[in-house]
Amino acid sequence: MNxxxxxxxxxxxxxxxxxxxxxxxxxxxxxxxxxPIKKVPALRGKLIVNFFFEPSTRTRVSFELAEKMLSAxxxxxxxxxxxxxxxxxxxxxxxxxxxxxxxxxxxRYGAVGSADYLSRKLKKASVFNAGDGTHGHPTQxxxxxxxxxxxxxxxxxxRMAIVGDVLHSRVARSNIKAFSKMGVKVILSxxxxxxxxxxxxxxxxxxxxxxxxxxDADMIYLLRIQKERQEQGLIPSLDEYHLRYGATExxxxxAGKDALVMHPGPINRRVEIASEVADGEQSxxxxxxxxxxxxxxxxxxxxxxxVRN
Amino acid sequence: xILIRGVTLFDGVKITEKPLDILIDGEKVVKIAPSLAVEGxxxxxxxxxxxxxGFIDIHVHVRExxxxxxxxxxxxxxxxxxxxxxxxxxxxxxxxxxxxxPLVDFVARKGASLKGARILPSGCVTRERKGHLIAxxxxxxxxGAAFFTDDGSPVSTSQILKTALYYTRDxxxxxxxxPEETSLTSGGQVNEGLASxxxxxxxxxxxxxxxxxxxxxxxxxxxxxxxxxxHVSTALAMDAIRRAKKEGLRVSCDVxxxxxxxxxxxxxxxxxxxxxxxxxxxxxxxxxxxxxEALGDGTxxxxxxxxxxxxxxxxxxxxxxxxxxIASLECSVAVIMDTWLKLGRPxxxxxxxxxxxxxxxxxxxxxxxxxxxxxxxxLADLTLLDLEESRDVxxxxxxxxxKNCPWKGEILTGWPVMSMIRGSVFKKEI
Amino acid sequence: xxxxxxxxxxxxxxxxxxxxxxxxxxxxxxxxxDVVLLGIQRRGVYLANRLKDLFRDxxxxxxxxxxxxxxxxxxDIPTLLEQPVVHSTSIPVDIAGKKLILVDDVLYTGxxxxxxxxxxxxxxxxANVQLVILVDRGHRELPIQADYVGxxxxxxxxxxxxxxxxxxxxxxxxxxxxxxxx
Numbered sequence: 001m002n003x004x005x006x007x008x009x010x011x012x013x014x015x016x017x018x019x020x021x022x023x024x025x026x027x028x029x030x031x032x033x034x035x036p037i038k039k040v041p042a043l044r045g046k047l048i049v050n051f052f053f054e055p056s057t058r059t060r061v062s063f064e065l066a067e068k069m070l071s072a073x074x075x076x077x078x079x080x081x082x083x084x085x086x087x088x089x090x091x092x093x094x095x096x097x098x099x100x101x102x103x104x105x106x107x108r109y110g111a112v113g114s115a116d117y118l119s120r121k122l123k124k125a126s127v128f129n130a131g132d133g134t135h136g137h138p139t140q141x142x143x144x145x146x147x148x149x150x151x152x153x154x155x156x157x158x159r160m161a162i163v164g165d166v167l168h169s170r171v172a173r174s175n176i177k178a179f180s181k182m183g184v185k186v187i188l189s190x191x192x193x194x195x196x197x198x199x200x201x202x203x204x205x206x207x208x209x210x211x212x213x214x215x216d217a218d219m220i221y222l223l224r225i226q227k228e229r230q231e232q233g234l235i236p237s238l239d240e241y242h243l244r245y246g247a248t249e250x251x252x253x254x255a256g257k258d259a260l261v262m263h264p265g266p267i268n269r270r271v272e273i274a275s276e277v278a279d280g281e282q283s284x285x286x287x288x289x290x291x292x293x294x295x296x297x298x299x300x301x302x303x304x305x306x307v308r309n
Numbered sequence: 310x311i312l313i314r315g316v317t318l319f320d321g322v323k324i325t326e327k328p329l330d331i332l333i334d335g336e337k338v339v340k341i342a343p344s345l346a347v348e349g350x351x352x353x354x355x356x357x358x359x360x361x362x363g364f365i366d367i368h369v370h371v372r373e374x375x376x377x378x379x380x381x382x383x384x385x386x387x388x389x390x391x392x393x394x395x396x397x398x399x400x401x402x403x404x405x406x407x408x409x410x411p412l413v414d415f416v417a418r419k420g421a422s423l424k425g426a427r428i429l430p431s432g433c434v435t436r437e438r439k440g441h442l443i444a445x446x447x448x449x450x451x452x453g454a455a456f457f458t459d460d461g462s463p464v465s466t467s468q469i470l471k472t473a474l475y476y477t478r479d480x481x482x483x484x485x486x487x488p489e490e491t492s493l494t495s496g497g498q499v500n501e502g503l504a505s506x507x508x509x510x511x512x513x514x515x516x517x518x519x520x521x522x523x524x525x526x527x528x529x530x531x532x533x534x535x536x537x538x539x540h541v542s543t544a545l546a547m548d549a550i551r552r553a554k555k556e557g558l559r560v561s562c563d564v565x566x567x568x569x570x571x572x573x574x575x576x577x578x579x580x581x582x583x584x585x586x587x588x589x590x591x592x593x594x595x596x597x598x599x600x601x602e603a604l605g606d607g608t609x610x611x612x613x614x615x616x617x618x619x620x621x622x623x624x625x626x627x628x629x630x631x632x633x634x635i636a637s638l639e640c641s642v643a644v645i646m647d648t649w650l651k652l653g654r655p656x657x658x659x660x661x662x663x664x665x666x667x668x669x670x671x672x673x674x675x676x677x678x679x680x681x682x683x684x685x686x687x688l689a690d691l692t693l694l695d696l697e698e699s700r701d702v703x704x705x706x707x708x709x710x711x712k713n714c715p716w717k718g719e720i721l722t723g724w725p726v727m728s729m730i731r732g733s734v735f736k737k738e739i
Numbered sequence: 740x741x742x743x744x745x746x747x748x749x750x751x752x753x754x755x756x757x758x759x760x761x762x763x764x765x766x767x768x769x770x771x772x773d774v775v776l777l778g779i780q781r782r783g784v785y786l787a788n789r790l791k792d793l794f795r796d797x798x799x800x801x802x803x804x805x806x807x808x809x810x811x812x813x814x815d816i817p818t819l820l821e822q823p824v825v826h827s828t829s830i831p832v833d834i835a836g837k838k839l840i841l842v843d844d845v846l847y848t849g850x851x852x853x854x855x856x857x858x859x860x861x862x863x864x865x866a867n868v869q870l871v872i873l874v875d876r877g878h879r880e881l882p883i884q885a886d887y888v889g890x891x892x893x894x895x896x897x898x899x900x901x902x903x904x905x906x907x908x909x910x911x912x913x914x915x916x917x918x919x920x921x
Contacts, residue, residue, distance in 0.1 A: 025824060025825050028827055035862060036862070040858075040861070041812055042811035110629075112628055113628035117626070133510075135508050135509045170509060198506035201503045305811075
C-alpha cells in the first residue's frame with residue numbers, strides 16, 4: 001500500500017485501511033523506544049520546524065522527541081519574542097519558513113483553519129496540525145486510537161463515552177472522526193452548555209446523563225475543563241461540575257472493570273477526574289503519552305520518509 | 310441619440326414580450342415603440358436581451374472616507390456600473406463614520422458626478438455610530454441621505470431605535486437595521502449548527518437575527534414608522550417579516566447575493582477559506598431555500614450585494630483571524646441569475662427583475678422615486694441583461710479594489726452586458 | 740508487467756543451497772554455540788527460518804532466530820518504488836557477545852547490509868557479524884562481501900533478481916526479471 005498523505009491537517013480523508021496500517025507502523029516505532037539506542041537515521045537531513053503559537057508543553061515535547069529519534073534537524077519557533085507577536089501574519093511566516101528550507105512544519109495555532117491555511121501557502125513542505133483552535137488535534141486522536149487499540153484490539157463495535165467540554169474541544173472533534181472510522185460508537189455527555197448544537201453532524205450521539213452514557217462503554221474519555229468556562233458562566237462552578245460529570249470511582253464502576261479511562265492531559269484532579277480514577281488500574285493516561293511519541297514518529301516517517309512523485 | 314433595437318422590455322413592473330425599440334436622447338428615454346427609424350442615432354442591437362431600469366443596490370461598503378486602499382467612491386462607481394448597477398447606496402461605517410450633514414454632503418456631491426454608477430449616501434442612526442445618541446437625522450435628510458443605518462452593527466438599544474423611528478417618521482428616510490442581537494453573536498464566526506459544530510468555531514445563531522427583527526417589528530408597530538431589515542439570512546427572521554407585512558406594518562427587507570447562492574457547507578468544503586467568511590454567516594441549506602421562497606412570495610423587497618471589499622493583506626488570513634465580507638459588486642447580478650437558472654427559475658423573471666429595480670427604488674426617499682422604471686420621459690438609467698451570456702468571474706479585470714470574491718474563476722450564466730447611466734453608456738459588450 | 744527472463748533456482752536448488760550454507764556455518768563456527776540468526780525483512784526472515792529448521796534437523800540445536808527491519812536506516816529510499824513501510828524488528832536474545840548470522844536474499848549495491856549493520860550496532864555489540872546471501876548479483880557500491888553465498892549470478896542493472904518464498908509468494912524459486920522501462 002502506498003502512503004498518499006503528505007500532510008496531516010485532519011483525519012477526514014483517512015480511510016480505515018490507512019488507520020490500520022498507521023497503527024501497525026506506530027507499533028514498530030514503539031519498539032524503538034525499548035532499544036538501548038533510540039535514535040534511527042530515517043529522517044537525517046530533514047528540517048522540521050515546530051511552530052507553536054499557543055502554550056503547549058506536552059505536544060511540542062512529544063513531537064520533538066519523535067523528530068529527534070528519527071534524526072531530523074529540529075527548530076523550535078514558539079510564541080515568545082516571535083514575529084507573530086510583533087504583528088507578522090501567518091502568510092509572511094509561511095513564506096519565511098519555506099525560504100528557510102523547512103521540509104515540514106508542525107503547527108499549533110489558536111485560529112481555526114490555520115493548519116489548512118498554512119498548507120495552502122506552503123508549496124513543498126509538509127504540514128502537521130498540532131492543534132488549530134477548537135477545530136482539530138489529529139495526532140492526539142491517533143495516539144488515543146493507538147493506545148486504545150493496543151489494549152482492546154479490533155475496535156469495531158465497541159463504545160466510547162466522551163465526557164466534558166465537547167463544544168470547545170479540538171480533541172473531541174478529532175477523536176470522534178478517528179474512532180468512528182474504526183467502527184466505534186461514540187456517545188457524548190456533559191452539560192448542554194458545553195455541547196455543539198448539531199451533534200449528529202459530528203457522527204456521535206448525546207446523552208445528557210454521564211451515568212447512562214458510560215454504561216457498557218469500553219472507553220471513557222474525559223475532556224479537560226478549562227477554568228475559563230466557569231468565568232464565562234457556562235458552568236456554575238468546578239465543584240458542581242465534578243459532582244455531576246466528574247469521573248469518580250462510582251461513575252467509572254458503572255462502565256465495568258474492563259473499561260479504559262483516558263484523558264488527553266494535563267488532568268485537573270477533582271474537576272473532570274478524581275485522583276483515584278486517574279491513578280487507578282483502569283487508567284491508561286500514561287500509556288497515551290507513550291503512544292504519543294510512537295504515533296508522531298510513524299506520522300513523520302510515513303509523510304516525510306521516502307520520495308513521492 | 311441612442312437607439313436600442315429589438316429588446317424585450319422590463320419597465321420595472323412587467324415584461325413586454327414583443328421586441329421593442331427604445332430611443333434615448335440626452336439623459337432621457339424619449340420614445341418606446343415596436344419599430345423606430347431615427348436618422349443619425351447610434352444603434353445598439355438588443356435582440357434576445359432584456360432591457361431593464363438601471364439596477365439599484367442599496368447596500369454597498371464604499372470605504373471612503375478612511376479606507377481608500379480597500380475601495381473609494383471612484384473605483385466603487387466604476388465597479389457598480391460594470392456590475393450592471395446604475396445606483397448604489399454607500400454604507401456610513403467609514404472613518405470618520407458618516408454621521409453629519411457635511412459628510413453626507415461630501416458623499417452626495419462626489420457620488421453624483423462619477424464616471425460610473427451614482428452613489429447615494431446614507432447616514433448613521435447614532436453619532437459616531439456609537440449607539441449612544443441619535444445623530445442629526447434631519448440635517449442629513451436635507452443633505453441627501455438615502456437611509457439611516459448603523460450597519461456593521463444593529464442600533465445599540467431598543468430605546469435608541471425607538472427614538473430614531475419616531476424621529477424619522479415624517480422625514481421620509483427609512484431606518485435600515487442590521488439585525489443582530491449581539492449578546493448572542495459575540496465572537497461568532499460561522500452559522501450555529503452544522504458549521505459551528507464541525508469547525509468548533511463560535512456559532513452565530515439564527516435566533517440572534519430573529520430576535521432583532523422581532524424587536525424592530527415591535528418598535529415599528531409602536532411608532533408607526535417604517536423599518537428596513539438588511540441582509541436577512543434566516544428562515545426564522547423571514548417568517549417574522551412575512552407576518553409583519555401581513556399585519557400591514559411598513560416593514561421591508563433585502564437579501565444578499567451570497568446568502569442566496571452559498572451555504573455553510575462552503576466554509577467546510579473550502580477548508581476554512583476566509584473568502585467565505587461573512588456577517589451574517591452563510592446559513593443552512595434550509596435557510597437558503599426559505600430565502601428563495603421569500604423572494605417569490607413578496608416578503609423580500611430588494612436584492613443587495615453587501616459588497617465589502619478588503620485588501621488582500623487584510624483578508625488573506627486563517628479563517629478565524631480574517632475580517633467578515635465578500636466583494637461582489639461586479640458579479641452579483643450573474644451570481645443571482647446563475648443560481649436562479651440552476652434552481653430552475655423558482656421565482657418569476659418579472660419578480661426577480663423587480664427586486665433589482667422598482668423594489669429597491671420604492672425604499673428610497675421620494676426624491677429618488679423616479680428611479681426603477683422605464684417609460685417615455687424617464688431618466689435613462691438602463692441595464693441590459695443577457696440571460697444566455699456565460700463567462701467566468703475574472704477578478705483581474707475588476708474595477709473594484711476588493712478582490713475577495715468566492716466566485717473568482719467560476720463560470721456563471723446571466724450577465725448584465727450594458728449599463729447606461731443618465732443616458733450615457735458605461736459599458737458596451739454586445 | 741515485467742517478464743520473467745530466466746529461472747535461476749528451483750525449489751530444490753534453494754533447499755540444497757541452504758543446506759550447504761547451514762553446514763558451512765556449523766563448520767566455520769565450530770558448532771552453533773552463541774550463534775544467533777537474524778533475517779533481514781522481508782525475505783531474509785524466511786530464509787533465516789529455513790536455516791533454523793536445518794540446524795534443528797542437522798545438529799539438533801535450537802538456534803535463536805530474530806528479524807531485523809532496516810527501513811529506518813536506509814539511505815536509498817528515494818530509489819525504491821514503493822513507499823517503504825516499517826516492519827517488525829524482534830531479537831530474541833541480548834546480542835552482546837553473540838555470533839550474529841545476518842541473512843538476506845539478494846546482495847546488490849550493499850546499501851541494505853550497510854543499513855543492517857548500522858541498525859545492529861544500535862542494538863548491541865555482537866562478537867562478530869557474518870552474512871548469508873542467497874544470490875549475489877554484483878554491482879556493489881560499498882565494500883561489502885558475504886561470508887556465505889548461495890549463488891553468484893552476474894546481471895545487468897536493467898535486470899532484477901527476484902527471490903520468491905512460499906510464505907509470501909506461494910512458491911520457492913529465484914528468477915531474473917527484465918525491468919520494463921517506462
